[in-house]
Each structure stands twice: as structure tokens, then as C-alpha cells.
Amino acid sequence: MDSLFLMGAATASQTPPLVNALWVLLLGSLLGFELIGKVPPTLHTPLMSGANAISGITMLAALTAIIKADGSTPLLILGSVSLGFALFNVIGGFLVTDRMLAMFSRKPARKENS
């Protein structure tokens, strides 16, 4: 087990070296905690929906799966289905968030101009 673990850290050709990856994970989490401090209740729903769209970033993994499939049909299908689900999440999520936010921005904008 221990030797495997070290191998993971040292020889990784595709996986980024574990330590780097963990740093990235740590800093990304801290950034996420800090980004949302005070959110007006008005924005809870759109923020949730927007963050949800971003979590569809896993489409990058699906794309990688297709690209690395190297002609293996089951892997191509798995990757493609995964990509479809992820894009459903991403496209749908961003569009629906935009629809919600468009309703908010309409009236305050008019108010400010007048």
C-alpha cells in the first residue's frame, strides 16, 4: 500500500502529482468558502442554479474519456452519455439562471435610468 501511494505521488504521468493536486483542492475550497459571504436572500435561488451549472464542469472529464477511448466503443458510448448529461446540466443551468436574473434586472435598470 505504502509503495503504491508513493508511486502515485512520484510517477504520475497523467494524474497531476498528488501533492500539487491536493494544494489545488485546498485552495479551490478556500476560494469557494470566501467567494460567497453575504448573499441577499433574493439571490439564493439564482446563485444555487448558477453554481449548479458550474458543477457541470465534469463535462471536461467526459470529454477526456471520449478523446482517450481510442476506438473502444463502450468507452465512447459511456463518455458520450456522460457528456450529454453534463451539458444538459451546464446549458440548462446557465440558461435558466439567466432567465431568472433577466426578470430582476429589468425593473431596477429602468428605475435607475429615470
Add this chain to the structure above:
Amino acid sequence: MEFLNYAIDLVAVLLLALGIKGLSKVRSARSANQLAAVAMALAVIGLLISYVGTPSFDGQAWAWIIVGTLVGGVLGAITAQRVPMTSMPETVALFNGCGGISSLLVALAAALFPGTLDDGTLVAVVSIVVSVFVGSITFTGSIVAMAKLQGWLSTPPWMQSKIRHLVNIALAVVCLVAAIKLIASDGSSHAALWLLVIASGLLGIGVTLPIGGADMPVVISLLNSYSGVAAAAAGFVVGSQLLIVAGAMVGAAGLILTQVMCNGMNRSLVSVLFGGALGAGSSSGGAGGEYTNITSCSVEECALTLEAAERVVIVPGYGLAVAQAQHTLREVTRSLEAAGIQVDYAIHPVAGRMPGHMNVLLAEADVPYEQLKEMDIINPDFPATDVVLVLGANDVVNPQAKNDPESPLYGMPVLDVQQARTVFVVKRGMSAGYSGIKNDLFELANTSMVFGDAKKVLGDLLGELKELGVGKK
């Protein structure tokens, strides 16, 4: 070339962070959402560029990419355009579930075809386990949440009893055993893999199913955070730092948002998840007693009182959202405004089907943004208000939260509607709110109940107001 990829990834992460940041401010929210979308597109372009020229990235791969993109993208776009604003909670749940299953499928692909996506190290196997576990829970949990919110599913009775904790603990143990077995076999045990998929899927159902409709938004927000974690784990599997950082950001931001929502509802996350339901303890504790002193009145009386008022405050709640009555409400308030009556809307932080949802619904019905008053702003105005119209709200107007230290609601911020001269409560029946707690407001002398579905009552009210000639001067 490699430098270009790093540069694209860095810019994408920066834009994503700015996007999430901007989404938490009203002024910048819309452009921030677009910024995040651009960042995602950039990330995809960066990934494609980095693989262009590798032998496996052939026409066949392109074909499958285009098929997946078209099917998912078109369906997503159609769903986003068609879905009514009132169904927003279940829509977010559906999208979220799809994100979860996407991470699950990638992890499955990596586990079933070792060596193609991951490098077979312990780190990769552990990442696969995490991705499968979280992805599977996110998927089934989100779908159950959606089905419950749509009313397709209700909680079976045994699920409300204590047995469910035993079942869920047993499922969690099975997940743990399968995970350990999978890791010990270096990811080669397919039996352990499928066991993990199924057990964590069932766990997602078992945990979500007993949760009540009003708590569901918190669960969706939490599941949203999970799908970020699943994405980060998938990032470890395929070795993408961008995926790790974006997943971690969404995971952490989702957790904070969940906490903010819990605070607004005066609930702790633990009690939402493990069913320390407010109602369970209190209804047996005598607080759920019978109502003795209820005044009910007809729509006609309500219309007459409204006609004579100078200042009216509307308190919209869950019931209004469920009845989809926001447009009818807007017509009623239009005719009141036309008669020179000042109309405001008191928005409790958790009004609607999820926090902030009521603002979206009323904005959709063309209610001017300035008329939506937050609780702290409107509360001092109630003594000077002639008529308060409570539409499908209950716990958020319960004076017990301020007056009765014994009440389970005590301490929850509420709207002080009882200080107004007259209060009309539109409600389908005398059933309790989601907390199951008796509402003292209903027994006060200045409160009258108008029984009926919010949409129907408002429709009748509109008719009565027209007959009275309100707003037709």
C-alpha cells in the same frame, strides 16, 4: 503549446471565481452568470486544443463528442426555456442530478477500462471510489428530490419511523465495505464496484425520501455542493487540475449557501437531514392544539375592507407559489393601486418554495422591484398598515416566534403582521404549516380567515373588486 493550455486554464478559473463572486450581488448577477458560461466554454476549448493531434482524438471521437453535445445541449436549452418559474426547485434538482450521474459515468468508465483514463495508482482508485459514491448519491438524491417536489412521490410511512436510520446506516456500511474492497483490489473488483454504485444510490434515496417538501431546497443546495465534490473527484481521476479547482469551488460555495439557507429558515442542517423535524416534537407537546376562536369571512367582506384601506401589505408564501397564483395576485394589486391604495409586498427570507424564489415569481408577474420589501424594512410599517393579506404563508407570520419562549419557533425571524389593523389569511383549511405548530395569529381578534385555494380566492376577489368599481375611476 503547453504554456497556452496553462494560460487558458488559469483564465477560465479566474473567470469562474469572478462569476461565482458576481452572482452574489444583485447588480452584477446577470453578467456574472454569463461570465461563468464563457469560462466554461473557454475550459472546453482549452481541453480540446490540448488533445488536438493526439492519435486517439480521431473523427470517431469527434462524432461522439458532437452527438453528446447536441443531445444534452439541445435538451438542456429546451428545458430551460419551457420550465415555468414556479417549478424552479425541481428543475435545479433535475439539472443537479444529471451533473451527478455524469461524474458517476466517468468514474465507471475509468474503473471498467483501467489504464485509459487514470494511471491505476492508489490515488486514482480512491478518486474513483469517491466519485462513484458521491456521484451516485447526488444522482438518486436529486431525482428523488425532484419527484417529491413534483408530487410524483410521497414518503412511505416506514420511512418516517426510526427504522430508516437503521436502513441508512446499513447502506452506509455496505458502501464502506464495497469501497474498501474496491481499493484493496486496486480497482479490479467489478463486483465491489457495482455494489458501491447500487448501495450509494440507495443511500441517496434513503436519505432524501423522508425529508419534507419545505426542507427540500436545503437538500438540493447540499446535493449541489456534492455534485461539486463529485466533479473534483472526477478531476483527480482524469488528472485535470481545472476540474479539481472548479469542483472544489462549487462544493465549498454550495456548502456556504446551504448554511445561509438553513439560517434563514431557523433550521440546523443536522435537523433537516436527520429529521429532527420541528413538528414531530411539538405536535405531541401540546402546541398543536385545536383552534377555538376562529373568525372566517367571505371574499366579499375581504374586498369591502380592501376597498376602504389606504395601505395594504401582501405577505406571499409557499401556498401562493404552489397555487401558481402570482399573476392573479398582480391583477388584484393593480386594481388596488389604480384606486390609489399603497401596496407593498413583505418578503420573508424563506418565502416561496426556496429562499429567494418568491422574488423570482413576483418579478415574473411584473411586480415592480421596489415594492418587494424585505422583512427588516417592512416590519416597522405594520402598525401603520390597514390591511395585511397573508397568502399561503403560515409559520413566517406566527407571533409565537416572538412571544412564546416555549414555542419551537421561538427566535425565528417573523413578519409582525398582527400589528396591522386587519389581517386576512387566505388558506385552504386549518391545517398546520410545515412546522406543524399552531399559529396564534389565526385566533387574534383582528384576523379573519378566508378559506380556499389562493388562486381561486384571488380570482373571486378580483371579481368582487371589479363589481365595487375599485380602480375603475
